[in-house]
Amino acid sequence: xxxxxxxxxxxxxxxxxxxxxxxxxxxxxxxxxxxxxxxxxxxxxxxxxxxxxxxxxxxxxxxxxxxxxxxxxxxxxxxxxxxxxxxxxxxxxxxxxxxxxxxxxxxxxxxxxxxxxxxxxxxxxxxxxxxxxxxxxxxxxxxxxxxxxxxxxxxxxxxxxxxxxxxxxxxxxxxxxxxxxxxxxxxxxxxxxxxxxxxxxxxxxxxxxxxxxxxxxxxxxxxxxxxxxxxxxxxxxxxxxxxxxxxxxxxxxxxxxxxxxxxxxxxxxxxxxxxxxxxxxxx
Amino acid sequence: xxxxxxxxxxxxxxxxxxxxxxxxxxxxxxxxxxxxxxxxxxxxxxxxxxxxxxxxxxxxxxxxxxxxxxxxxxxxxxxxxxxxxxxxxxxxxxxxxxxxxxxxxxxxxxxxxxxxxxxxxxxxxxxxxxxxxxxxxxxxxxxxxxxxxxxxxxxxxxxxxxxxxxxxxxxxxxxxxxxxxxxxxxxxxxxxxxxxxxxxxxxxxxxxxxxxxxxxxxxxxxxxxxxxxxxxxxxxxxxxxx
Numbered sequence: 001x002x003x004x005x006x007x008x009x010x011x012x013x014x015x016x017x018x019x020x021x022x023x024x025x026x027x028x029x030x031x032x033x034x035x036x037x038x039x040x041x042x043x044x045x046x047x048x049x050x051x052x053x054x055x056x057x058x059x060x061x062x063x064x065x066x067x068x069x070x071x072x073x074x075x076x077x078x079x080x081x082x083x084x085x086x087x088x089x090x091x092x093x094x095x096x097x098x099x100x101x102x103x104x105x106x107x108x109x110x111x112x113x114x115x116x117x118x119x120x121x122x123x124x125x126x127x128x129x130x131x132x133x134x135x136x137x138x139x140x141x142x143x144x145x146x147x148x149x150x151x152x153x154x155x156x157x158x159x160x161x162x163x164x165x166x167x168x169x170x171x172x173x174x175x176x177x178x179x180x181x182x183x184x185x186x187x188x189x190x191x192x193x194x195x196x197x198x199x200x201x202x203x204x205x206x207x208x209x210x211x212x213x214x215x216x217x218x219x220x221x222x223x224x225x226x227x228x229x230x231x232x233x234x235x236x237x238x239x240x241x242x243x244x245x246x247x248x249x250x251x252x253x254x255x256x257x258x259x260x261x262x263x264x265x266x267x268x269x270x271x272x273x274x275x276x277x278x279x280x281x282x283x
Numbered sequence: 284x285x286x287x288x289x290x291x292x293x294x295x296x297x298x299x300x301x302x303x304x305x306x307x308x309x310x311x312x313x314x315x316x317x318x319x320x321x322x323x324x325x326x327x328x329x330x331x332x333x334x335x336x337x338x339x340x341x342x343x344x345x346x347x348x349x350x351x352x353x354x355x356x357x358x359x360x361x362x363x364x365x366x367x368x369x370x371x372x373x374x375x376x377x378x379x380x381x382x383x384x385x386x387x388x389x390x391x392x393x394x395x396x397x398x399x400x401x402x403x404x405x406x407x408x409x410x411x412x413x414x415x416x417x418x419x420x421x422x423x424x425x426x427x428x429x430x431x432x433x434x435x436x437x438x439x440x441x442x443x444x445x446x447x448x449x450x451x452x453x454x455x456x457x458x459x460x461x462x463x464x465x466x467x468x469x470x471x472x473x474x475x476x477x478x479x480x481x482x483x484x485x486x487x488x489x490x491x492x493x494x495x496x497x498x499x500x501x502x503x504x505x506x507x508x509x510x511x512x513x514x515x516x517x518x519x520x521x522x523x524x525x
Contacts, residue, residue: 172363172365172367173367173368173369173370175334175361175363175367176361176363176367176368176369176432177369177380177384178334178354178355179332179333179334179354179357179359179360179361180380180381180384180432180433180435180436181355181356181358181381181384181385181436182355182380182381182384183355183384186384190369190380190384191369194371195370195371
């Protein structure tokens, strides 16, 4: 095993070195450098300044709004996603392929377009606008529209994660469970859910990252009222436009940190259930 | 007190899986559904188990209109082709499943369930393997766990889909004799699906030979072998002739 002769499948050393260098350079310039720059800019005036920027009233409000929106969106999309994946993979019914296509819709529609449709429906000039105003219900430029827009753009993640996994697992275990006398409910809790729990967690992480980071759709419906309807990404944009770079990058660092934590968790999960990942195809 | 299958029809999509299947077997019989793939034998088994519903026809079992009994209440022990063991549960919890999902009133207590599991493990000769997970079992062991799990609910009928299909020849022979002996001891009406005529004739009291969703011949192994009724049966039993 100590032979120095190159193996038959190896390219010449120079080619290998070049390829590795190109890959490393690419990762460095496009992935690592931006992250470093964000943190560097945030800390350019010292840690205290960055920390102070995060503690400003509008920044706190933006963080709180983002957390509230995520706290509402995440459970709903987990429920929708699991229900959709369960329906699509465990049952046959008319219109199944249409449903599968619809699940993919948020991936293919531009978030800005999604936001505009909500503006069109709930806005003052929109279909429901006059009726909503008569009844004193505020949807556009307020929390409800932000939640709706975020729901839409992060809808697909859980279902998309679960459908290939559940399709691969088939229906045999569920059939075994009902033939042994289990109800649909206890079949789901005792058989289906334990089998998908790692994939589900993975989908939740992706959904969470998207929900917190969404800009386009939320931007259209939020109204950009600082301290009230600006989520973290919107607040970052606003600060940046005001040349408040330290504040903008401090808040951006916080969002980036979230992404890094998500990435770390994802790697941990992939390491934890490597066997299942090997069994099912995965990106 | 018998199993009556009467003119059962079933389409799967546009494919006519069963085109009027009828036969009657006495209670406690060991029946083989024998035929090539696509003959409808698995579909019929799934109808008996309540996992499919026929488009037309009737099934009576022990003088009950079997088709109106919901799957959960049929108490059929179904052994699936690839066993369908719950992969996240130990062998013991797999076997206990049918007892532990019963409504609270009918559910045995924890100690009673544990005792029953131990009994069943002994019955299928796997006393030591209760703590294993399905991925740690051989094919033959998985097969016996699947059977123990099916027997745990004290089934009125035992249904097996290609029970020995995934096993090598030696294990297959062993398990076959063992299953036959067990079935005789328990006296449960048992229907199993196979494409292997040798297996069907070695195990079954009665053979339902099927092709393209129809019964080609029904009788004891000796009858079928002695007097094949149709050219299909003739050819199926002796593929070397054609």
